[in-house]
Structure formats: C-alpha cells, structure tokens
Amino acid sequence: MSTAPVANTNGKQATSAGKPSKGTRVVGWADERLGLATAAKKNLRKVFPDHWSFMLGEIALWSFVVLLLTGVFLTLWFRPSMAEVEYMGTYEQLRGLHMSEAFVSTMNISFDVRGGLLMRQMHHWAAMLFIASMLVHMMRVFLTGAFRKPREVNWVIGGVLILLGILEGFSGYSLPDDLLSGTGMRIAQGLVQATPVLGTYMSFFMFGGEFPGDAVISRLYMVHILLLPALILALIAAHMLLLVYHKHTQWPGPGRTEENVVGYPMLPVYMAKAGGFFFIVFGFSAFMGGLMTINPVWKYGPYDPTKVTAGSQPDWYMGIAEGTLRIMPGIESHFLGVTLSWNILIPGMIAPIALLATVLAWPFLEAWVTGDKREHHLLQRPRNAPTRTAFLVAMMSLYGLLWIGGGNDVLAVLFHLNLNHITWFLRAAIFIIPPLVFIFVKRWCISLQRHDNEMLLHGYETGIIMRSAEGGYSERHLPVSDDRAYTITARDRDEIYDPATDVDANGVAAPGGRATALREKLSQAMFADNVQKPTAEELEEGHHHAEHEHELEAGLDHAADGHQFDGRHPVEGEELRKH
Amino acid sequence: MRFLNRSAGRLSRHRRSRVAGLLVMLLGLLFMGGLYQVVLSPSNADTQTKSDEELIKEGRELFLVGCAFCHGQNGEGIKSADGQYGPSLVGVGGAAVNFQVSTGRMPMQNPGQQAPAKEPVYSEDEIDALSAYVASLGPGPEVPTAAEYDIDKYGLSADERRDAVVRGGQLFLTNCTACHNFDGSGGAMPWGKYAPSLRSTSEKNLYQAMLTGPQQMPVFSDEVMLPQDKASIIAYLESIKEEPSHGGFGLGGLGPVSEGMFAWLFGIGGLVGFAYWIAAHTTRSTKTKSSEGTQA
Numbered sequence: 001m002s003t004a005p006v007a008n009t010n011g012k013q014a015t016s017a018g019k020p021s022k023g024t025r026v027v028g029w030a031d032e033r034l035g036l037a038t039a040a041k042k043n044l045r046k047v048f049p050d051h052w053s054f055m056l057g058e059i060a061l062w063s064f065v066v067l068l069l070t071g072v073f074l075t076l077w078f079r080p081s082m083a084e085v086e087y088m089g090t091y092e093q094l095r096g097l098h099m100s101e102a103f104v105s106t107m108n109i110s111f112d113v114r115g116g117l118l119m120r121q122m123h124h125w126a127a128m129l130f131i132a133s134m135l136v137h138m139m140r141v142f143l144t145g146a147f148r149k150p151r152e153v154n155w156v157i158g159g160v161l162i163l164l165g166i167l168e169g170f171s172g173y174s175l176p177d178d179l180l181s182g183t184g185m186r187i188a189q190g191l192v193q194a195t196p197v198l199g200t201y202m203s204f205f206m207f208g209g210e211f212p213g214d215a216v217i218s219r220l221y222m223v224h225i226l227l228l229p230a231l232i233l234a235l236i237a238a239h240m241l242l243l244v245y246h247k248h249t250q251w252p253g254p255g256r257t258e259e260n261v262v263g264y265p266m267l268p269v270y271m272a273k274a275g276g277f278f279f280i281v282f283g284f285s286a287f288m289g290g291l292m293t294i295n296p297v298w299k300y301g302p303y304d305p306t307k308v309t310a311g312s313q314p315d316w317y318m319g320i321a322e323g324t325l326r327i328m329p330g331i332e333s334h335f336l337g338v339t340l341s342w343n344i345l346i347p348g349m350i351a352p353i354a355l356l357a358t359v360l361a362w363p364f365l366e367a368w369v370t371g372d373k374r375e376h377h378l379l380q381r382p383r384n385a386p387t388r389t390a391f392l393v394a395m396m397s398l399y400g401l402l403w404i405g406g407g408n409d410v411l412a413v414l415f416h417l418n419l420n421h422i423t424w425f426l427r428a429a430i431f432i433i434p435p436l437v438f439i440f441v442k443r444w445c446i447s448l449q450r451h452d453n454e455m456l457l458h459g460y461e462t463g464i465i466m467r468s469a470e471g472g473y474s475e476r477h478l479p480v481s482d483d484r485a486y487t488i489t490a491r492d493r494d495e496i497y498d499p500a501t502d503v504d505a506n507g508v509a510a511p512g513g514r515a516t517a518l519r520e521k522l523s524q525a526m527f528a529d530n531v532q533k534p535t536a537e538e539l540e541e542g543h544h545h546a547e548h549e550h551e552l553e554a555g556l557d558h559a560a561d562g563h564q565f566d567g568r569h570p571v572e573g574e575e576l577r578k579h
Numbered sequence: 580m581r582f583l584n585r586s587a588g589r590l591s592r593h594r595r596s597r598v599a600g601l602l603v604m605l606l607g608l609l610f611m612g613g614l615y616q617v618v619l620s621p622s623n624a625d626t627q628t629k630s631d632e633e634l635i636k637e638g639r640e641l642f643l644v645g646c647a648f649c650h651g652q653n654g655e656g657i658k659s660a661d662g663q664y665g666p667s668l669v670g671v672g673g674a675a676v677n678f679q680v681s682t683g684r685m686p687m688q689n690p691g692q693q694a695p696a697k698e699p700v701y702s703e704d705e706i707d708a709l710s711a712y713v714a715s716l717g718p719g720p721e722v723p724t725a726a727e728y729d730i731d732k733y734g735l736s737a738d739e740r741r742d743a744v745v746r747g748g749q750l751f752l753t754n755c756t757a758c759h760n761f762d763g764s765g766g767a768m769p770w771g772k773y774a775p776s777l778r779s780t781s782e783k784n785l786y787q788a789m790l791t792g793p794q795q796m797p798v799f800s801d802e803v804m805l806p807q808d809k810a811s812i813i814a815y816l817e818s819i820k821e822e823p824s825h826g827g828f829g830l831g832g833l834g835p836v837s838e839g840m841f842a843w844l845f846g847i848g849g850l851v852g853f854a855y856w857i858a859a860h861t862t863r864s865t866k867t868k869s870s871e872g873t874q875a
C-alpha cells in the first residue's frame with residue numbers, strides 16, 4: 001500500500017505541492033487553527049484488521065443511520081396526538097371512521113404522502129435489522145472473548161445500546177396507534193401494573209390516568225424521537241471512540257501479537273469498504289421497504305380496546321418476552337393484601353432483568369474467576385473457550401424456544417400442531433434442551449481442541465493410504481505449516497484457580513471463604529475439561545517422531561495423485577504428475 | 580403461396596360455419612330456457628311443490644348412502660362405542676348442509692378434530708337435494724340467496740355502499756379477527772383446532788358460516804347480526820381482496836411473526852453474506868493463506 005499521497009511530511013505541517021492553489025490555502029488556514037490534518041492523519045492511518053465477523057457491528061451502525069434519515073422524514077408528517085378526528089383519506093375501507101390523529105397521520109403517510117409508505121416500511125425494516133445486527137455483533141464479541149480487558153466498558157455500552165434499541169423499537173411500534181400497537185401497549189401496561197404495590201400508581205402516571213388515556217402517544221413520541229435517539233447516539237459515539245482508543249482486536253497469526261494490529265489503514269481501504277457497506281445496508285432497507293409489506297396498519301385499523309386479532313405479536317425482538325408470557329403457567333400468590341402475579345412478574349420483570357444483569361456482568365464475572373488481569377488484543381477461537389461457547393449456544397437454544405412460544409399460534413396453523421401441546425412441550429423444553437445443548441457443544445469444542453493437538457503433534461491427514469510390507473493399511477500424515485502451527489498455538493494455557501497458591505504481592509494468602517470456594521468451583525467447571533496446547537517438549541518429540549516417519553516415506557511431501565504406490569510407475573523419483 | 584392462401588381461407592370458412600351453427604343452437608336453447616322460465620315455471624306453483632317433494636326424496640336417498648352411517652337413518656345422530664359420531668341434524672337447516680357439503684367438509688372422511696375443507700364430493704343439484712332433505716327434518720336457517728349475501732342487492736347508494744364496507748370492516752375486526760386474523764389468513768384454536776383462512780371462501784359460504792356457526796365458531800344469527808351487516812362483512816372481505824397489495828409482497832398476511840422471519844433470513848442473512856464477500860475481497864490481488872486471519 002503506497003502511503004505517498006497521505007504522508008510526505010513529518011506531520012508538523014500540511015502537505016504542500018508546489019504553489020498552493022486557492023483551495024489548499026483555505027484548507028491550510030483551517031488546519032493551522034484546528035489542527036485537523038494532523039489529527040486526521042493519525043486517525044485515518046489507523047489500521048483495521050480484516051474479517052467478515054468484524055463488520056457485523058457496522059450493519060448496526062449503518063442501519064441506525066438509515067433509521068435517522070427515514071425517521072426525520074416521518075416526523076415531517078406524523079402527528080403525535082390522540083385527539084379524535086375523522087379519517088378522510090384515500091383508503092376507502094376506513095374512510096369516515098373516527099380515530100386518533102396519530103393513526104390518521106400514519107394513514108396519510110402511507111397513502112397520501114409521496115414516498116411515505118416506502119419511508120415507513122424502510123424505517124420499520126431498518127429497525128428490525130438494527131436490533132438483529134446488534135445481537136449478532138454481540139454474539140461475535142462474546143464468542144471470541146473480545147470483551148476481555150481492556151474492553152469491558154465497551155461491552156457494557158453495547159449491552160445498554162441493545163436495551164435502548166429494543167425500547168426505541170417498542171416506542172416506535174406504539175406510535176401509529178393501530179390495533180397491534182395498542183395491544184402491545186396494553187401488555188406493557190399489564191407489566192407495569194404487576195409491579196408489587198407501586199404498579200397501579202405507575203400505570204396512572206404513565207398514561208396520565210386510565211388506560212389508554214390521551215397522553216401516552218405524545219409522551220412516547222418525545223421518548224422515541226428525542227430522548228432515546230440522543231442517548232443511543234451518545235453511546236454509539238462513546239462506543240466508537242473506545243474502539244479507536246483500544247484499537248480493534250485481531251485473530252492470532254504470524255506477525256500478529258498483543259502489541260500490534262495487522263490490517264489495512266482506515267483510509268482508503270477500510271473507508272472504501274465501510275462506506276460501500278453503508279450503501280449495501282441502505283440498499284437492503286430500501287429493497288425490503290419497497291417490496292415487502294411490514295406493519296400494514298390499514299388492515300389492523302385504529303386501536304380499540306374491544307378488538308383483537310389473531311397474529312397479534314410484537315416485533316421479533318420482543319418475541320422472547322411474549323413467549324415467556326405465553327408459556328408461563330398462571331401462578332399468583334397473596335401477601336399482606338398484595339397480589340403477586342408471578343405469571344407476569346417472572347416473564348415481564350424478573351427474567352429480563354436477570355438476562356440484562358448476566359449480559360452486563362459477564363466480563364467481570366469471567367475475569368474474577370480466571371483472575372486474569374492482563375490486556376487481551378488477540379481473539380480466542382470459540383473452541384478454546386468451551387464453557388463460554390457452550391453457554392452462548394445454550395442461551396441461543398433457549399432464545400429460539402421462547403421465540404417459538406411467542407409465535408405458537410402461527411406455528412400451530414402453519415404446521416398443523418396442537419397449540420396446547422406446543423405450550424406443554426415448551427414448558428419442559430426450556431429446562432431440558434439448553435442444558436443438553438450446553439453439554440453437547442462443550443464436548444464438541446473439546447474434541448475440536450483435541451483435534452488441533454493431534455494435528456500439531458502428528459501432522460494433518462493427507463488422504464494417502466499406505467500399505468506396509470505386512471499388508472496393514474495406515475494413513476499418511478504430514479506436518480502442518482509453521483504459520484498454521486503458530487496460529488493454533490497462539491493461545492494461553494487455562495489455569496484452574498487454586499486458593500492454596502493464591503497469595504498476593506505481600507505474601508498474604510487469599511481469605512478462604514464462600515467467595516473463594518465458589519470461585520474455585522466455577523474455575524473447575526469452566527476449565528478443568530479443556531484440552532491444553534502441547535508443551536514445547538511434546539511438540540519437539542512430535543516433530544522428531546514425524547521426521548523419523550518421513551525418512552521412511554522420503555520424497556513424498558505433497559498430496560498424492562493416487563497412483564504413487566499402485567505399481568504403475570516406480571516410486572523412485574515420483575513427483576506430482578503434471579496433467 | 581396462392582394455394583396456401585386458398586386452403587387457409589377454406590379452413591377458416593369451415594370454422595366459421597361451425598361456430599355459426601353452435602351459436603344458433605345456443606341461442607335456440609337460451610330462448611327455450613327463457614321461455615320455460617318466463618312462461619311456465621312461475622305460473623305453475625304445483626310443479627314447484629312437487630319438485631320440492633321430489634328433491635327431498637332424492638336428498639333422502641343420497642343421505643342414506645353417504646351420510647346415514649354417521650348421522651343416522653333419519654339424521655337423528657349416532658354415538659357409537661368407538662367414539663365415531665355424527666351429531667343430530669334435526670333443525671340445523673339447509674344452510675348448514677349447503678355450507679358443510681359445498682366446502683367439502685361433509686361427508687367427513689376421517690373422524691378427527693375438525694373436518695377439513697376439501698374438494699366437494701356432490702354436485703350442486705345433489706347438494707340442493709341434501710339441503711332440502713335435512714331442512715325437512717326440522718326448521719332451521721335456510722340456504723341464503725344473493726339477495727341476502729350480496730351487498731349490491733340491498734339497493735344502496737354509492738355513498739351508503741361505501742359506508743357499508745367501512746362498517747363491515749369494523750364488524751369484521753370486532754367479531755371475526757380474534758379467530759380468523761386481520762387479513763382473514765386464519766388462526767389457531769386450542770387443542771389443534773383452527774379457524775381456516777377466508778381468502779378463497781365464496782360469498783355464499785361466508786354468509787352460511789356466519790348463519791350456522793360451524794364447530795367452535797359462534798352463530799351470528801339474524802337476531803345477533805342483521806343480514807345487511809353480514810353482507811357488509813362479506814363486502815369488506817371482497818374489497819380487501821381487490822385492493823392492490825400496497826406495501827409490496829404480503830409475507831402471508833400473518834403479522835409480525837413472518838416479518839421477523841424475513842428480517843432474519845433475508846435481511847441479516849443477506850447482509851452477513853455481503854460482509855463475508857467484502858471481507859474476502861481485499862485490495863491486494865495476491866492473497867496468501869497466511870495473511871488471512873484464522874477462522875474459528
């Protein structure tokens with residue numbers, strides 16, 4: 001990569017190319033006062049490593065940009081008011097009905113504003129993609145251990161972002177005041193009311209009186225276009241700044257260490273790729289917005305508490321909440337005159353809070369168990385953290401099961417299933433399947449680790465079958481390349497925490513106690529079964545062994561063409577035949 | 580060339596004469612039929628009742644062959660030891676039979692949770708006969724005519740008709756969507772039962788279903804819901820069928836579940852595919868294995 005166009009000075013003054021033109025003079029004037037070129041030069045030459053999974057976060061970033069653009073368009077026509085007006089627009093089937101101004105303006109955006117329906121649908125599809133891509137991005141970070149020191153804070157920011165994204169999506173979904181959004185608000189109100197003691201007051205406060213009242217849409221509007229977007233924007237900025245400050249993580253490999261970053265400079269390569277990706281994300285949103293119906297509010301009609309429809313579901317990101325709610329048995333208890341509706345409290349409050357707390361606390365939890373205080377800039381392959389990987393996949397299976405619960409009626413119709421059977425199945429499955437998945441994935445990771453070791457010590461399988469003089473058959477192995485071997489072994493050995501050896505710098509032993517015992521147990525559970533990479537001696541011995549074998553099979557350090565030893569031509573001087 | 584032309588001309592002349600013959604025949608038939616309708620049938624009330632009796636007789640014969648082993652010799656219903664069971668048909672009325680048989684639900688093939696709609700087994704005349712027979716067992720809702728289920732037969736002005744469609748939409752959302760979905764795509768009911776899709780149901784059967792309330796479905800009798808309201812619901816359903824699909828491909832009209840599925844499979848799936856593609860295309864033309872990262 002030629003660097004000439006960017007840096008031909010020492011960075012103290014702007015590049016000059018002979019006699020400065022008028023434009024250069026303006027730029028020079030600005031640079032002398034703002035120091036932009038210097039700052040930019042430093043940052044534009046930041047290096048980003050290349051891997052497809054590093055672009056998942058970008059999908060989220062760009063879909064947020066699409067949301068901002070389309071959202072601003074929508075604000076020009078949307079009226080966040082619950083005042084009752086008569087619909088007089090183009091859509092025949094609703095004309096003459098009385099409904100809230102919010103719904104009327106949504107109908108007008110859909111039918112009477114040029115490009116309005118496209119913008120509404122783009123906005124909604126982009127919202128679905130925004131949250132989905134955050135989730136996928138988060139899974140990538142989790143699986144590769146990219147949340148470890150020094151990036152814990154950025155992980156927490158990400159976790160908060162996804163929460164805010166979900167809330168932003170829910171508030172947007174509620175704005176049009178159609179049948180589904182009203183049904184969703186009703187459920188939200190139920191959740192609020194289930195709060196012990198305070199519930200009713202909170203509900204009255206939120207809705208400015210009885211449900212649905214006439215205040216909630218304008219309040220949600222403020223939340224949707226001001227409060228949450230501002231918070232999200234600020235957190236995205238913080239997220240990106242920390243990213244630049246920490247620099248991107250990278251996969252281990254030859255020449256890649258904890259101290260450097262190997263990749264392409266921000267400008268022009270990464271910029272071009274990232275910028276191009278914006279257009280792809282924009283294109284996807286536009287394509288889906290243009291061709292695929294989303295939230296056809298004209299069919300739902302305005303919200304009316306007396307109406308309900310089959311297929312009332314929230315957007316996908318609320319699906320697990322819906323699913324938990326649907327499969328939860330109706331348990332209630334009474335306590336000092338207060339009713340505790342566990343059937344709502346557990347799915348609506350306890351489960352989401354526990355989920356969020358686990359997500360946010362994970363990096364600290366893991367660091368506490370390992371006691372690892374070093375910085376990590378090299379990623380881990382998922383197989384090298386079997387417990388963590390298995391935990392995530394088990395959580396994904398739980399997520400999937402709860403999703404099924406949220407869409408149980410649609411699945412029952414599509415696949416001719418019995419609704420009640422689905423519910424019973426799920427009630428048991430959410431306790432049985434994730435642990436099974438956990439065990440299975442953990443064993444899988446460990447056998448992959450074992451496979452890596454085998455490859456290091458005995459070489460990779462060439463597919464050449466050898467027959468010995470005695471008539472026995474065996475497969476020939478060849479040693480892996482040094483690059484590959486380096487890449488595979490570029491990982492730390494796991495250390496199982498042992499309280500007996502835990503002495504601090506002053507030689508004081510760790511205080512034995514419950515926490516220590518728990519830490520020891522967790523450490524055992526997380527690392528005891530892992531396969532460690534071979535030691536230097538083992539590798540040495542392995543190579544020795546291989547060399548010895550090589551002598552026996554001299555001249556064959558390439559893949560076979562299948563005719564080496566079948567007697568059609570002499571073994572001596574055999575080369576890969578050129579056909 | 581000329582020969583070809585001539586033979587072509589001859590051919591078409593042949594065809595023309597044959598079509599003309601057919602036309603004449605058709606016109607003749609129409610004329611005779613019209614004459615019969617206008618001159619003979621209304622004036623002769625006797626033949627009417629007699630044909631009713633004949634119809635009932637014919638219906639009874641069909642019933643004995645196709646329905647009696649479930650519903651009993653006289654439609655009184657059967658409950659056998661192994662649970663195979665046909666309810667009594669006394670008083671269900673002609674509309675119930677017409678609905679059940681013309682949607683293919685009856686004769687039921689496999690006793691199960693719910694008789695599914697299928698290709699009807701009986702012809703229209705046979706269905707009329709069956710209806711007449713069951714109607715004769717006891718009073719019940721009669722097979723409706725277009726005057727009842729077709730909103731255009733109510734003599735409404737254009738404005739009134741439009742209002743009727745709007746009202747029909749609201750009635751539909753209030754009374755039907757809880758089971759049949761906002762788009763009439765159908766929905767699940769407890770214990771493996773389901774409310775079927777209404778997209779391809781005929782106007783007459785929409786009306787008959789409301790009138791007789793098959794299985795789990797409530798009965799919307801004329802006291803509960805005026806005939807004109809039922810016709811309005813039908814008009815609404817027809818009107819949304821005729822509407823163009825404003826937002827593009829409708830994703831099955833199933834609501835947010837299918838939207839979420841498309842967001843993941845198409846949206847995220849496609850975008851991750853593009854991410855993979857972009858990352859795989861580096862600026863360097865020669866790419867060595869070792870300069871790529873490791874794959875997990």
Ligand code: HEM
Nearest residue numbers: 071072074075078124127168169172173175176225229295
């Ligand atoms: C974090 C990103 C955002 C998400 C996840 C999101 C999500 C949503 C959703 C799901 C809807 C319902 C759309 C429908 O089907 O009608 C909506 C509506 C709306 N959004 Fe957003 N939105 C976001 C950002 C914004 C921003 C930044 C603005 C404006 C500056 C905005 C303005 C609006 C308006 C005015 C509506 C109501 C219009 C309508 O429903 O037709 N949104 N939003």
